[in-house]
Amino acid sequence: MHASRPADATTRLRNIRGITVALLCLIVAVSTPTRAQERYPSKPITMIVPFPPGVVDSKARIIAARVSEILGQPIIIENKSGAGQRLGTQALARAPKDGYTLGVVTQAAVVMAPAIDPGSLKYDALKDLQYLTLGYNGYFMLATHTNSGMRTMKQFIDAARARPGQLKYSSSGIGTSYHVWSEAFFEQAGVSLLHVPYRGAAQAQTDLIGGQVDVMLTSVGAKDQVDAGRLVALAVSDDQRLPGLAQVPTMKEAGVDIVFSSWLGFAAPAGLPPAVLERLNAAFKQALETRDVREKLIADGSEVRYTTPAEFTRMIESEIRTITELNKKLKLELQ
Secondary structure, three states, X not given: XXXXXXXXXXXXXXXXXXXXXXXXXXXXXXXXXXXXXXXXXXXXXXXXXXXXXXXXXXXXXXXXXXXHHHHOOOEEEEEOOOOOOHHHHHHHHOOOOOOOEEEEEEHHHHHHHHHHOHHHOXXXXXXXXXXXXXXXXXXXXXXXXXXXXXXXXXXXXXXXXXXXXXXXEEEOOOOOHHHHHHHHHHXXXXXXXXXXXXXXXXXHHHHHHOOOOOEEEEEHHHHHHHHOOOXXXXXXXXXXXXXXXXXXXXXXXXXXXXXXXXXXXXEEEOOXXXXXXXXXXXXXXXXXXXXXXXXXXXXXXXXXXXXXXXXXXXXXXXXXXXXXXXXXXXXXXXO
């Protein structure tokens, strides 16, 4: 019986070694995803921008450039315009959920479209996207070209009422904020205009300057065109006059009781790893608090705003309810 003890000891030693190896494998397996997330980002990031190069695109690039510096990886802008910014948003919703595809989201794509015609969308704005933060708010300016003969809101309203459905207005596309808020404004003012949609605000504004259309609800960033004498500002959509446009009345002051704004924000496909979401949110927060980023956006008439992902999501949910109610009166369609 004593002769069998060395064999038993050897067996026990082998068992202990086997258990140790198994535990080490388990530890490595569990820790590998965490380490991969801690290294994020380890390669360039793509950012889908749902409109063509222009005024709004340039603002998104200002923020993206600072985020890129903070994350230590290039952010490659991919302009994917069309269908009132819905094509780019659809591409974002279908992208891999690894944090290497981000996107710009707009009021048009995640509020207006779901409120006006949710059945036509190939994404669910509240289920398919992980909202990161708001970037900025922006107000609108009702503008006309210099040869229109209109210099005040009253002259515009009188002209529109004298020729119902004949004056033309441009927008950045059907279902965009430019379109929906224009119709809300015209309804409140008691006028009807012919809509001429474009594939982006830049071309819509260019044709306004050229006189191909009569008016446009454009960004207050078009102030430089007013200063250069290419456009005439009739009113702004804020509830108070804006810096740099102090001579331009608000719509309420000009007799139309309405206040509205649009915004630009950032999102990713739903299902991001929590550590990646946390890293991205921190990077965007830092970028939006950077002095040079704030100065550039404010100079263009924007109101810089950081939000947490939860705050941004709640804001979108609230705005969808608001526009759904508004459209019961406007009866707009995306087609």
